[in-house]
Amino acid sequence: xxxYLGGIETGGTKVVCGIxxxxxxxxxxxxxxxxxxxxxxxxxxxFFHNKNIxxxxxxxxxxxxxxxxxxxxxxxxxxxxxxxxxxxxLGELTKRFPFPVELDxxxxxxxLGEMKWGNAKxxxxxxxxxxxxxxxxxxxxxxxxxxxxxxxxxxxxxxxRHPKDHFKGICPYHRDCLEGLASGPAIEERWGEKGEDLIxxxxxxxxESFYLAQAIxxxxxxxxxxxxxxxxxxxxxxxxxxxxxxxxxQNLNDYVQSKExxxxxxxxxxxxxxxxxxxxxxxxxxxxSC
Amino acid sequence: xxxYLGGIETGGTKVVCGIxxxxxxxxxxxxxxxxxxxxxxxxxxxFFHNKNIxxxxxxxxxxxxxxxxxxxxxxxxxxxxxxxxxxxxLGELTKRFPFPVELDxxxxxxxLGEMKWGNAKxxxxxxxxxxxxxxxxxxxxxxxxxxxxxxxxxxxxxxxRHPKDHFKGICPYHRDCLEGLASGPAIEERWGEKGEDLIxxxxxxxxESFYLAQAIxxxxxxxxxxxxxxxxxxxxxxxxxxxxxxxxxQNLNDYVQSKExxxxxxxxxxxxxxxxxxxxxxxxxxxxSC
Ligand SMILES: Nc1ncnc2c1ncn2[C@@H]1O[C@H](COP(=O)(O)OP(=O)(O)O)[C@@H](O)[C@H]1O
Ligand SMILES: Nc1ncnc2c1ncn2[C@@H]1O[C@H](COP(=O)(O)OP(=O)(O)O)[C@@H](O)[C@H]1O
Ligand SMILES: [Zn+2]
Ligand SMILES: [Zn+2]
Numbered sequence: 142x143x144x145y146l147g148g149i150e151t152g153g154t155k156v157v158c159g160i161x162x163x164x165x166x167x168x169x170x171x172x173x174x175x176x177x178x179x180x181x182x183x184x185x186x187x188f189f190h191n192k193n194i195x196x197x198x199x200x201x202x203x204x205x206x207x208x209x210x211x212x213x214x215x216x217x218x219x220x221x222x223x224x225x226x227x228x229x230x231l232g233e234l235t236k237r238f239p240f241p242v243e244l245d246x247x248x249x250x251x252x253l254g255e256m257k258w259g260n261a262k263x264x265x266x267x268x269x270x271x272x273x274x275x276x277x278x279x280x281x282x283x284x285x286x287x288x289x290x291x292x293x294x295x296x297x298x299x300x301x302r303h304p305k306d307h308f309k310g311i312c313p314y315h316r317d318c319l320e321g322l323a324s325g326p327a328i329e330e331r332w333g334e335k336g337e338d339l340i341x342x343x344x345x346x347x348x349e350s351f352y353l354a355q356a357i358x359x360x361x362x363x364x365x366x367x368x369x370x371x372x373x374x375x376x377x378x379x380x381x382x383x384x385x386x387x388x389x390x391q392n393l394n395d396y397v398q399s400k401e402x403x404x405x406x407x408x409x410x411x412x413x414x415x416x417x418x419x420x421x422x423x424x425x426x427x428x429x430s431c
Numbered sequence: 432x433x434x435y436l437g438g439i440e441t442g443g444t445k446v447v448c449g450i451x452x453x454x455x456x457x458x459x460x461x462x463x464x465x466x467x468x469x470x471x472x473x474x475x476x477x478f479f480h481n482k483n484i485x486x487x488x489x490x491x492x493x494x495x496x497x498x499x500x501x502x503x504x505x506x507x508x509x510x511x512x513x514x515x516x517x518x519x520x521l522g523e524l525t526k527r528f529p530f531p532v533e534l535d536x537x538x539x540x541x542x543l544g545e546m547k548w549g550n551a552k553x554x555x556x557x558x559x560x561x562x563x564x565x566x567x568x569x570x571x572x573x574x575x576x577x578x579x580x581x582x583x584x585x586x587x588x589x590x591x592r593h594p595k596d597h598f599k600g601i602c603p604y605h606r607d608c609l610e611g612l613a614s615g616p617a618i619e620e621r622w623g624e625k626g627e628d629l630i631x632x633x634x635x636x637x638x639e640s641f642y643l644a645q646a647i648x649x650x651x652x653x654x655x656x657x658x659x660x661x662x663x664x665x666x667x668x669x670x671x672x673x674x675x676x677x678x679x680x681q682n683l684n685d686y687v688q689s690k691e692x693x694x695x696x697x698x699x700x701x702x703x704x705x706x707x708x709x710x711x712x713x714x715x716x717x718x719x720s721c
Contacts, residue, residue: 204687204688208689211690218688219688266579266580282572282573282575282577282579283572283573283575283576283577283578283579285572285573285575286573287572287573287654287655288573288655289556289572289573289654289655289656289657290556290655290656290657290687290689290691290692291655291689292655293652293653293654293655294652294655294686294687295652295653297652297686298648298649298652298653299590299591299645299648299649299682300589300591301589301590301591301592302591314684314685314686315682315684315686355589358588358589359588359589359649359653360653362583362584362585362587362588363568363583363585363588363649363650363653363654364577364579364583364653364654365577365578365579365580365581365582365583365584366579366580367579367580392589392605394604394605395604396584396587396604396605397494397580397584398494398508398509399498399580399581400501401580402580
């Protein structure tokens with residue numbers, strides 16, 4: 142008999158729920174807008190009601206408290222998203238579901254999915270970067286999802302500025318951190334139009350690749366991951382990825398030597414699971430509790 | 432009967448050898464200058480000759496190849512240190528010693544020592560930073576020494592410049608990376624005198640703390656370690672550490688919340704094992720193979 146597992150991806154704008162097998166085959170999938178916690182949680186419960194599953198994994202937007210010793214373990218922390226701050230997300234779900242529930246960040250879970258069934262298959266480390274409304278990064282190091290004190294916040298690292306970029310930055314905490322300069326909303330604010338409506342003009346590509354390549358270079362120097370996966374809305378500008386690879390090479394200047402870095406085309410790549418990295422990762426997370 | 436373990440710390444200028452117990456008690460210790468590989472290895476062999484030990488751990492200067500699948504696993508890679516490039520360090524030692532030999536970087540080993548007997552005791556993650564002739568960082572994440580593709584090179588991350596600092600930087604690979612701007616030799620080149628001969632004047636403290644706090648902020652955002660230990664020659668300027676803590680707090684601006692970050696005085700600290708962090712760490716590494 143096949144085992145079925147549930148996955149939930151709770152994003153700032155939408156929630157994706159699905160059911161899959163241990164082999165990462167999706168048998169059912171749905172999505173709906175993220176509204177109030179009450180309404181959204183009810184829709185999640187309805188989707189999974191009477192489904193024959195063994196466990197559920199959730200990848201959630203953050204920040205969330207993942208410190209198992211904390212009194213607020215499993216809570217969403219302060220978030221600009223109305224009504225969701227201080228919600229006991231894990232508690233609400235474990236209360237209502239009769240099977241194990243596992244929680245991690247959306248990006249950690251996506252990294253897990255890519256390691257299990259995507260572009261980092263067979264490896265024991267990778268990072269998963271999404272460049273969208275925010276910049277989020279999940280990491281697996283030495284076979285284990287990286288948590289540390291709770292979870293990392295790599296989207297907010299401090300970066301040196303492009304000499305021609307005088308945009309002030311939009312991060313409410315750090316102003317011109319990586320997310321403040323290179324997220325989708327930063328692009329929109331700098332150029333007055335949404336990224337998807339802007340053509341790939343040279344300055345946009347130059348600034349965006351400058352910041353993302355710099356961040357990736359530092360992630361390599363610090364984490365030394367065996368694969369880097371980068372996706373999200375902003376990466377739909379297809380010209381970006383090759384320029385980012387070139388700039389990473391320039392930044393590192395052959396200081397770090399490894400067979401992976403000799404082939405940047407297969408080292409810094411798009412998600413192998415496409416838009417399902419998060420959902421399948423949540424299913425992979427669920428499997429861990431079986 | 433007590434078990435004795437050997438430790439070796441090979442630095443760019445000197446080698447330290449020692450013998451200790453499983454409890455981290457040093458029973459013998461010696462040191463000598465690092466000269467040619469031949470002479471230096473012979474001195475190491477002589478020290479351990481006829482000693483009743485079960486295993487040896489080595490913490491070495493780098494870069495070294497720690498990828499177990501590589502043909503040059505255990506070799507020192509290209510280093511400016513004459514005669515040491517491409518030396519099969521691990522091979523030379525395993526060939527001559529009749530017991531298991533374990534190798535890692537000097538800073539990874541120091542992190543291990545601090546976790547076992549020093550200021551990160553009882554935790555499952557920490558980073559160990561040394562600011563000296565170079566800037567090196569070792570890390571343990573989720574209980575495991577961080578290796579990834581081989582080992583990290585966090586001393587070379589790209590940093591934003593202090594607005595008043597016009598020094599060009601001295602890293603032969605990246606010019607103005609962290610090590611290029613904030614290592615001991617960078618201080619010497621910028622101000623024309625060795626750090627130990629310079630008084631703690633405001634600009635020195637300001638620049639140095641600016642770069643180190645920035646790097647530490649990024650390490651926190653990326654690795655989320657439960658303890659940060661910082662030592663090395665440059666940190667002998669005792670005024671630096673408190674200023675670094677203040678600047679880390681400013682940089683993070685309460686975005687990351689954790690009980691550790693609420694008490695920076697006990698979060699960013701000097702090595703608990705002092706100058707023996709590396710040697711005791713090598714002994715801790717040796718114990719892993721028993
Ligand atoms: N082709 C594009 N070029 C640049 N930016 C884009 C493009 N498509 C979407 N974006 C931006 O990406 C962000 C949405 O990212 P996405 O990953 O789809 O969602 P989210 O991060 O909310 O999960 C928006 O800021 C949007 O303007
Ligand atoms: N009090 C001090 N203030 C600033 N720099 C110092 C001080 N003492 C030593 N240094 C610098 O630290 C470096 C040596 O660092 P150390 O950690 O002792 O050795 P190494 O890194 O070679 O193992 C030298 O560049 C030296 O000038
Ligand atoms: Zn920020
Ligand atoms: Zn450098």
